[in-house]
Amino acid sequence: MTQRHEQVDIELGDRSYPILIGPGLLSDPSLLRSHVTARDVLVVTNETIASLYLPKLTTALDGKRVVSLALPDGEEFKTLDSYARILDALMDARMNRDAAVVALGGGVVGDMAGFAAASYQRGIDYVQVPTTLLAQVDSSVGGKTAVNHPKGKNMIGAFYQPRCVIADTSTLATLPDREYRAGIAEVVKYGLIYDPAFFDWLEANVEALLSRADAALIHAIRRSCEIKAEVVGVDEREQGLRAILNLGHTFGHAIETAMGYGNWLHGEAVAAGMVMAADMSSALGWLAAADRDRTVKLLTRFGLPTQSPRIGAAEGRQLMGMDKKVLDRKLRLVLLRRLGQADIVSDYPNEVLEATLKQHFG
Amino acid sequence: MTQRHEQVDIELGDRSYPILIGPGLLSDPSLLRSHVTARDVLVVTNETIASLYLPKLTTALDGKRVVSLALPDGEEFKTLDSYARILDALMDARMNRDAAVVALGGGVVGDMAGFAAASYQRGIDYVQVPTTLLAQVDSSVGGKTAVNHPKGKNMIGAFYQPRCVIADTSTLATLPDREYRAGIAEVVKYGLIYDPAFFDWLEANVEALLSRADAALIHAIRRSCEIKAEVVGVDEREQGLRAILNLGHTFGHAIETAMGYGNWLHGEAVAAGMVMAADMSSALGWLAAADRDRTVKLLTRFGLPTQSPRIGAAEGRQLMGMDKKVLDRKLRLVLLRRLGQADIVSDYPNEVLEATLKQHFG
Known part of the structure; x- marks a missing residue:
């Protein structure tokens, strides 16, 4: 079942990508199949979002090898340590250069997962599934990824474009x-x-x-x-x-x-x-x-x-x-x-x- | 005093850079002045090379604000921890986006310092001063930077081009x-x-x-x-x-x-x-x-x-x-x-x- 949705195309030459916007997108298997081409996927999320949406996303990614990592929720965990945990998860799952990192969550998850995708084996596919309004209207465009340093926010990171952004408006229903x-x-x-x-x-x-x-x-x-x-x-x-x-x-x-x-x-x-x-x-x-x-x-x-x-x-x-x-x-x-x-x-x-x-x- | 040297120009559009090759280059103030434009510089080196060449390089960079960091020598220290130490040094010295990281040493120093430069504030200037033959003929071209993961070499890094490579052949005299x-x-x-x-x-x-x-x-x-x-x-x-x-x-x-x-x-x-x-x-x-x-x-x-x-x-x-x-x-x-x-x-x-x-x- 394909939901009604709209699409914004971000034109960046060979790094162009679409932003898909609409209700129910993250549980739509055919939409995910056509936009997440990697067979091996690490879904990075946080503990709050995991309980709400991870099962739906995992089900919709049926047929791929999906591994997930739920990090603690909050800006204070946007650290090099959390970044290292994502890299550990990629290594532990023996993900290779054809794998993709999918960020399911708000800006914190997206920033960390994006930087991990940018630097794992010097760059693998990155797909954003932003679940907050802020992340949908801000992190979807611009290619900024980062973690915080104890002495400054967003001091460590990369410019790195996603392959695709899936902005599922249904996820906003559970946003405080x-x-x-x-x-x-x-x-x-x-x-x-x-x-x-x-x-x-x-x-x-x-x-x-x-x-x-x-x-x-x-x-x-x-x-x-x-x-x-x-x-x-x-x-x-x-x-x-x-x-x-x-x-x-x-x-x-x-x-x-x-x-x-x-x-x-x-x-x-x-x-x-x-x-x-x-x-x-x-x-x-x-x-x-x-x-x-x-x-x-x-x-x-x-x-x-x-x-x-x-x-x-x-x-x-x-x-x-x-x-x-x-x-x-x-x-x-x-x-x-x-x-x-x-x-x-x-x-x-x-x-x-x-x-x-x-x-x-x- | 300008030494006799040769130059290879690496053509990469707006990321083009020169490789300068010759004796005595790292102690040549006028050459360094014309190729290291940043006013604030963090020199990353290892303990062995620091004692041999750091004073010469620092002297030749006279007029700039130069901070240095000597890491322990060896592939086993090419880790996320050492990378984090470079970022700490940049933060501690309040280096901003106009600063440069200068890597003085072999491939290990260059790989780590390059990745730190690539990711500090999402990318600042990076200058290589390779002091081993391997680094001069290999790391000078290709833009590969990385650190090791405990489960695999060079698994974490970025493609990032230096502003300039200074291959001082005099440094090879002390190479074992x-x-x-x-x-x-x-x-x-x-x-x-x-x-x-x-x-x-x-x-x-x-x-x-x-x-x-x-x-x-x-x-x-x-x-x-x-x-x-x-x-x-x-x-x-x-x-x-x-x-x-x-x-x-x-x-x-x-x-x-x-x-x-x-x-x-x-x-x-x-x-x-x-x-x-x-x-x-x-x-x-x-x-x-x-x-x-x-x-x-x-x-x-x-x-x-x-x-x-x-x-x-x-x-x-x-x-x-x-x-x-x-x-x-x-x-x-x-x-x-x-x-x-x-x-x-x-x-x-x-x-x-x-x-x-x-x-x-x-």
């Missing part, structure tokens, strides 16, 4: 509400930085998205992946334009760090950070005040925070300055020229940044 | 005789698989090479790098032609493993393995008996072993079958169609292989 909404923050981001019409569509579809209706989800995920692909496509290795994907992330990084990782979800910090970027963009006379207000209202309707905790302007500034995206100590910020158009800016008046920090961080 | 001769085995290999004129030149320059004369070394290294580049250039990710670089390696792998790693040097096992490949090629009626004899004679003049230890044909066959280069259980061998022309063969009569194994492995 807070995590789901955090994923929406990134969807809103795509409208803000690149596509005012998509922003309009989001405003008109808040209820459908909050009820996780398939049609709305498929459109939101597809458009998010398309936008990310357009932005990344011209800039695969993150020199220029790609940085606009970090809207709200530099401010948000300070919030995440100050509050301790995990207390604010990434998407929540990004939401509050995007409001800071919108405020600063308005103060510079770029973003219309009405569009700044629409941004706050939309995030609020999605149940996302629009006000940073009072971490203190000095503390916040310092945490932003330690962000690894800083080039030569000069703080480049992603700001909005207008709704739907972001820019990377470093020639802003410092007092405007200071006022924004003061207003939000206190 | 046995290790130097093992490096020559790979030089002979390039003649055998690809270039009969180079084989002739080697026959005529045995004494000059054994005395490690600069002019002979420069020619031998340059021609070896050129040949490897031609072979690899049309086949960067090891599907077809590149496999001819493994002449003698499948037989040699069995010898190395049976004797315990380190008891036979890699180049020694390759030398004995090349004789086996030459014998089998002669038995098939491809390689002329006279050219088989010239091969044995040349290796002998270089003080290299031409007879495998008696590890037993059954044992040898099994060890060859476990080689990760085997595709679908079918044993592909690199054999010689004639002197200077290798081919990848899997349709040989099995009894010819068996006779070769019996004759050499006993």
